[in-house]
Amino acid sequence: MTTxxxxGQAYDAKKGESVLDTIVRSGNPINYSCKKGACKTCLVQHVGGQLPVGAQRGLSVRLKTHKYLCACQCAPVEGLKLKAVMAQDLFMGARLLSRVLLTNNTMKLVVKLSEMMDCKPGQYLHIRRFDGLTRSYAIARVLEGNIIELHINRKYNGQFSGWLFNTASIGEKLLVQGPFGQCRYLNDYQQDKLIVIGHGAGIGAALGIVEQALAQxxxxxxxLYHGARNVAELYLNKHCLALMMAHQQLTYTACITGSGAIGSVDARCVQAQPSELAASQHPVKPNNRIFLCGEPAAVVKAQQQVFLAGFNVANIHVLPFEYKDLRVVSRG
Known part of the structure; x- marks a missing residue:
């Protein structure tokens, strides 16, 4: 046992348990969701004792500076002292600047943060509204240091997306936490071949990663590949084509994944699954780096396809638009 x-309450951890495991087993309430260190729902603060190695892995400099760590990634050490974190300590203020409908079910949202944030396209933020309801959305662009563009999908019966589409007003006050995620461009990738795939509204983050790479x-x-069910969902098609014309090193392909006719949108529009097409077009090499953004089912399937095709797992970066409901009780 490790205490x-x-x-202020003592907990005895069994061998192999994380801090989160022990607290949950003891029946005491603590916020958590994914238990993988990705959602950052189970953040706690280190106040005494030895800081366990790896407990702060993947956290931003801001969170590390405040001595926060993920309870699910923290292996208990004897005498470790932690305390719960107040929600307001983890969030910063923001307000809604604009809403633009891109398709019937996709909206461009621009929010202004109350503080500067070091974030990149392909990462994601937790956004909380007035009543505490919180959802996670991907960053498509950083327009300025504290002005962020997001592409939001309308979910069937979705409380948060329905509110954003139908009720939220310009100037609406929000709370924002983040950024999270490793699906972003780094200077270390400058010599690599980048294969960037956006499924549905994932094209927002995918295009943002490409534009970040070009800017650096x-x-x-x-x-760059955009997987859409039909031609109407290719809402960034013209922009992507113009970007390709302006940059010789960039090749863009629109992929229709549904069974409807393509028509004469453009010669670069094909009927195919983007991950299958990308795997067939790019022989595996050590410097191939792939980014996958979009709905979870499509991203997980694409991740499996490119891994089985031989891509190095360390070079596969994923941003699945997972539903993160930040709650006390696990989603089973």
Whole structure:
């Protein structure tokens, strides 16, 4: 047994348990969701004792500075002291600047943060409204240091997306936490071949990653694919084609995944699954780097396809638009 303290109460951890495992087993309430260190729902604060190695892995500099760590990634050490974090300590203020309908079910949202945030396209934010309801959305663009563009899908019976589409007003006050996620462009990738795939509204983040790479002087080839069910969902088609014309190293392909006719949208529009097409067009090489953004089912399937095709798992970066309902009780 290893004894640690959380909010002044002693907990005895069994061998192999994380801090989160022990607290949950003891029947005490603590917020958590994914238990993988991705959603950052189970953040707690280190106040004493030895800080376990790896407990802050993947956290932003801001969170590390405040001594936050993920309870699900923290292996207890004897005498470790932690305390719960107040929600307001993890969020910063923001307000809604604009809403633009891109398709019947996709909206461009622009929010202004109350503080500067070091975030990149392909990462994601937790956004909370006035009543505490919170959802996670991907960053498509950073227009300025504290002005962020998001592409939002309308969910069937979705409380948060329905509110954004139908009720939220310009100037609406929000709370924002983040950024999270590793599906972003780094300077270390400058010589790599980038294969960037956006499924549905994932094209917003995918295009943002491409534009970030180009802005940072990327040297290698870039291949951008947009997977859409029909032609009407290719809402960034013209922009992507114009970007390709302006940059010789960029190749863009629109992929229709549904059974409807393509028509004469453009010669670069094909009927195919983007991940299958990308895997067939790009022989596996050490410097191939792939980014996958969009709905979870499509991203997970694409991740499996490119991995089985031989891509290095360390070079596969994923941003699935997972439903993250930040709650006390697990989603089973």
């Amino acid at each position: 640690f303290f959380f909010d 002087g990327h040297v290698g080839e870039i291949y």
